[in-house]
Amino acid sequence: MSQYGPQPVERDLPTDEARDLLTLVRELIQREIAPTAAEEERAGTFPRETFRLMSRSGLLGLPYPEEYGGGGQPYEVYLQVVEELAAARLTVGLGTSVHSLACHGLAGFGSKEQRTEHLPDMLGGGLLGAYCLSEPSAGSDAAALRTRAERDGDDWVLTGTKAWITHAGIADFYTVLARTAEDGAHGITAFLVPGDAEGLTAAPPEHKMGLNGSPTAQLHFDGVRVPDERRLGDEGQGFAVALSALDSGRLGIAACAVGVAQAALDEALAYTLGREQFGHPVADFQGLRFMLADMATRIEAGRSLYLAAARRRDAGLPFTQQAAMAKLFCTDAAMQTTTDAVQLLGGYGYTADFPAERYMREAKVLQIVEGTNQIQRMVIARRLAGPESGR
Incomplete structure (x- = not known):
């Protein structure tokens, strides 16, 4: 090679x-x-x-x-x-x-x-899972969720709608956060719901600008009965379950972002080395070489950031702030890198004949899922300066 x-x-x-x-x-x-x-x-x-x-x-x-x-x-x-x-x-x-x-x-x-x-x-065992936290009126404000779980003997009956659920309608099981008491974040409980539960239906998938192969849809709970044996943790512990999962999930999104950015860089590098203008590969032109250098630097920095956070997690150290930083930086870096890749390919970058435009469309969603990047900045700032002052 x-x-x-x-x-x-x-x-x-x-x-x-x-x-x-x-x-x-x-x-x-x-x-x-x-x-x-x-x-x-x-x-x-x-x-x-x-x-x-x-x-x-x-x-x-x-x-x-x-x-x-x-x-x-x-x-x-x-x-x-x-x-x-x-x-x-x-x-x-x-x-x-x-x-x-x-x-x-x-x-x-x-x-x-x-x-x-x-x-x-x-x-x-061949199963596929999905995670159900967001709702039509509870996205970044996860503690405001309205899907309810009411006790009925040894069962819980779930009613409500979840939104933006990846794998909705095709998952074999769902981890669902539902309200079991009117006590804000302390009134939420987690449940493990089978994908074929009676009363559980998925809406048609959303029409998205990218990530077309991955179904995202609302999930409707119409009196879905779940035995208490499928309650995860204690009653009212669901918000802690959600936050713990999201810290780890944000590192997964950071890794995805670096992967997409790396693919975009590889595509841009291969194209600029093979494309000739004015008798030279376009990669010979300093302006383009500097763009490639910046792309590679962002990717390496993002990879180092998510791995540092992962090693803290593996060592049993707090990593909430580091996970938020990794998610924020890596997804912003992916958006910039994929946009640069489209630019480096010129007109070809804007066509579906090359994957650069797909990478750019896919990178956008990574700035939104598992907490928008504005939420990540809030998480980081709270660790640095404490909670916002009341007004």
Whole structure:
């Protein structure tokens, strides 16, 4: 291979097992994901069989304990796998992160009996999960959610609507946050709801500007009955479950953003090295070389930021602020990098014949999901200067 042009990312992996894992992931990408990514995104096709294959291969349970069928990998390894998947196709990388988010409530707050009963199938049994927090009137203000869960004997009855749910209508299980008391954030409880529960229906998928292969839709709960054995954690503990999951989920989004940005840089680099103008490759022109250098620098900085946050998580240290910083920086960097990639390809960058325009459309959503970047700035500022003063 030439020393110039796109190269595989050199990974800082802690063990031989992790290096073998990455080799497996790259082989799966080249065989199952990359060849059809552009075509399936144009058609809006969700790669359900790919997720089943990934589940059987252990790739959907990487950061969870081996005793429950997980991979037992540190978060710094798991996130680098997510980055590789997102670089090949964001629908797959983001879907992996969402699935992990959906498993977090049970793994972190469920009883041993619940984990033993459900986690093995969720992590390696071919199932796919979704996470249900946002609602039509409760997005950034998650504590304002209105979906209710009312006690009826040994069951809970869920009624309400969730919005912007990735995998809505196709997931096998949903981690759902619902209101069980009128006590603000302290009146929310988490539940594990089967995908085929009676009274649970999905609206038609939203028509989005990008990420067309990944279904996003409202989810309606019309008297959905859930046994108390599927309550995750204590009554009123749901907001803590949600915040804990979101800290980890934001690192998944940061990794996805770096993957998309890396794919955009690789495309721009290959194009500028191969395209000649005025008798020279366009990559010879200083203005374009500096753009490439800035793109690469943003990507490396973002990767270092999310890995530093992941290592804090692995060490059991607080990482809320670092996760917010990583999500903020990486997704902003992806938006700038993909926009630059379109510019570097000129007119070709604006056509669907090249993937640069898809990367730019996909990067935008990463600044919004798992808390908008404005919310990330609020989280960071609160850690630096304390809560806002009352007025």
